[in-house]
Amino acid sequence: MSPRKPVRLFLFVVLLLSFVVSMTALPAAPVSAGTVELTVPVKISFDKAVTTADAQTATKLNSLYGELGTLLKQDKDTEATIKALRYRNEEAAIALRKQIRLINSDQISKLTAQVQQTKDRYQPLFDAYASVNKQITIAKPLKNKTLNALLRTQADALKLSTQYAREDIRSKEAALSSAKKSTSAKIAAARESLDAMDPVMVQIRAQRSAASLPRSSLSPVWTNFKYAIKKSEVKGTLDSLSTLVMLARQIVEQQRKIYALEQKNSDIIAQTKARFL
Numbered sequence: 001m002s003p004r005k006p007v008r009l010f011l012f013v014v015l016l017l018s019f020v021v022s023m024t025a026l027p028a029a030p031v032s033a034g035t036v037e038l039t040v041p042v043k044i045s046f047d048k049a050v051t052t053a054d055a056q057t058a059t060k061l062n063s064l065y066g067e068l069g070t071l072l073k074q075d076k077d078t079e080a081t082i083k084a085l086r087y088r089n090e091e092a093a094i095a096l097r098k099q100i101r102l103i104n105s106d107q108i109s110k111l112t113a114q115v116q117q118t119k120d121r122y123q124p125l126f127d128a129y130a131s132v133n134k135q136i137t138i139a140k141p142l143k144n145k146t147l148n149a150l151l152r153t154q155a156d157a158l159k160l161s162t163q164y165a166r167e168d169i170r171s172k173e174a175a176l177s178s179a180k181k182s183t184s185a186k187i188a189a190a191r192e193s194l195d196a197m198d199p200v201m202v203q204i205r206a207q208r209s210a211a212s213l214p215r216s217s218l219s220p221v222w223t224n225f226k227y228a229i230k231k232s233e234v235k236g237t238l239d240s241l242s243t244l245v246m247l248a249r250q251i252v253e254q255q256r257k258i259y260a261l262e263q264k265n266s267d268i269i270a271q272t273k274a275r276f277l
Contacts, residue, residue: 036222036244038069045229046237053234061234064241071248078255085262092269093197099277100190104183111176118172122165129158190276197265204261211254214247221247 046065050058132155221243228236 036068036072036218036248038065038072042226042229045226049229049232049234049237052232053238057234057238061238061241064238064245068241068245068248071245071252074252075248075255078252078259082255082259082262085259085266089197089262089265089269092266093194096194096269096273096277097191099273100187100194103187103190103276104179107179108176108183111172111179115169115172115176118169122162122169125158125161125165129155129162132158186276190272193272193275194268196268200261200265200268204258207254207258207261211251211258214250214254218244218247218251 046061050061053061136152136155221240225237225240225244227233228240
């Protein structure tokens with residue numbers, strides 16, 4: 001083997017190892033700012049940038065920074081309130097729909113049982129009346145006047161009772177039918193009342209979509225802001241901070257609208273429950 005070959009091989013191995021080490025030492029790719037957070041390091045860099053500004057600009061910067069903090073907190077707090085309210089609404093709506101299905105269920109069950117019990121109570125009477133009429137049919141060819149008269153008397157007596165029994169059953173069946181009809185109408189009305197939540201949910205999704213634009217715009221502006229305060233660029237800091245405040249105001253306004261819509265759904269649930277249960 002040529003004496004140069006081991007040297008070349010050694011250099012190749014060294015270069016390869018150096019390349020691997022350098023690759024593993026590279027920093028991870030930067031991630032999107034995503035969340036605007038006024039941390040202590042950010043405040044330190046911001047205060048440093050403010051010291052390089054004139055008094056009027058410094059006052060404006062500090063005012064905007066404070067407003068941004070307030071808006072970010074309002075957004076966070078309102079979002080938590082919205083989530084809690086939405087969860088309560090969803091749970092309440094599920095429970096209410098179950099209750100709507102059971103409207104007058106006890107009454108319907110009671111009336112159904114009454115109809116069946118009445119039929120069962122009168123069944124021996126119907127059986128007796130049917131039996132007497134059958135006997136009349138059988139005895140008729142015998143031309144036994146006494147027997148026919150006796151059977152006819154029994155039939156006439158049972159006929160009145162049977163007619164009363166059938167009227168009683170029809171009355172109870174009518175009450176059951178009426179209760180079922182009114183219950184179906186009430187259930188339909190209650191569901192229609194609760195369905196008023198559907199267009200509100202559409203509005204909520206529209207408001208969330210409207211809020212997504214300024215929210216997604218925060219990230220690049222926030223990156224510019226952090227760069228500006230790091231370099232103590234007063235104009236860049238003022239411009240990016242003004243934009244951040246403008247976007248945060250838009251987000252907070254959308255959040256307020258979303259909360260109002262969620263509250264509207266709460267009212268729909270409460271009104272439906274009060275009217276129909």
